[in-house]
Amino acid sequence: MKLFSFIHASDIHLDTPFVNISSSINEEYATTLRTAPFTALENLLEVAKLKHVDFVLLSGDIYNGEEKSIAGQIALQKFARELYKEGIQLFIIAGNHDPLRTTKYQLEYPPNTVIFPTQYHVVNFVKHSKTLAYIHGISHSSKEESRKLIDYFTTDFDPNTFHIGMLHCTVSSIPQEKGKKQYVPCSIHELQSKKLHYWALGHIHTRNIITEYPHIVYSGNTQGIKSSEEGPRGVYYVEVSENKTISMKFIPTSAVIFDTITVELEEEDTLDIFFIKIQEAIDSYVRVSTCTSHYIFTLHFQGITELDRLLRAHPEERWIQDIETYLRKSFVFCIQNIRIDTQNIIPIEDLRGREDLLGETIRILESLQQDTSRRAELFEKVKQQIGISSKVDALKEMDISIEHILENVQKECPYFFEERK
């Protein structure tokens, strides 16, 4: 039997400026995108009300910026007040984007709201005068939190009650964006050793149930804030039963969804078929999507096709305009990127045999592919010619794959020469 239920959410990133994306899409859509994290918070509120949960956990990075804009504070205050009216409690920890500091301009929150301090703190959740759960949490004190936060969590508690930990951290074994620093790292083992029943983690934007019993969970962000954060984003609705069984359900909250749509082109596809295929791919994506949402798409074209020549002839912005003009029926989606991965149908043998710069380039590249010492010799020559060392050394270190260059030459160069005939 259900004992209580809650929502685990994190990384709302209110006030994300979306600088790069906004400049590459139309202004009307850019406005929708900038308000999307706020809309996601409203959607979260609807979920909490609909599910009649007992409390909501927000595991850090509620604001995108340390200064915590007044607009962001108003949104969070409204959210807290609405929950208060419904008798729903709200537990918040601060993350690396919005570390807890006393700012001069700070709004007040209703009594249902607990913002965990920068010192480890435990709060009990009481229902019908009975403590049903304990919530353990700690907030980040600065943008670069250097304390090992997991070490503050104690194991000195009554194990018969349900215990939840709130932490904004990086579980070290989770794959991360390349080059991204591991903020407040901790291991699965360290988390498990604390004997809590549910870890409501924040920081990593991709949702992930890392382990069960104990549950170590990232709910992911409530709204994608980069085009690489694809697919619906949302929250976990969690039910805890009397015997501590946990059941979880992902519920989307994102107001704008980023995604890539792949369109497979065939040898003899015409321009008409090209547009029809895009239309069908987008329609079927939107049809099966369970969210009421807006979409920002990257269109990815692949396949061996005669259209390859045409696809590469236009600049990307022109294609986006053309495709949107053809497809636009409503304000449901926009296209941000085009990725052309098609291939022409000219076989490499034909290119190799050509008596022009392209043929010559391919023959040289192919011979370099076999001959490492000649490759080194060539780098040396280039180095002398341009008289700078560092860049060329960098090239050498990068271990440029000749195969990769060859592939790109084959894909992208044949038409250059033809047009100049």
Ligand SMILES: [Mn+2]
């Ligand atoms: Mn974070």
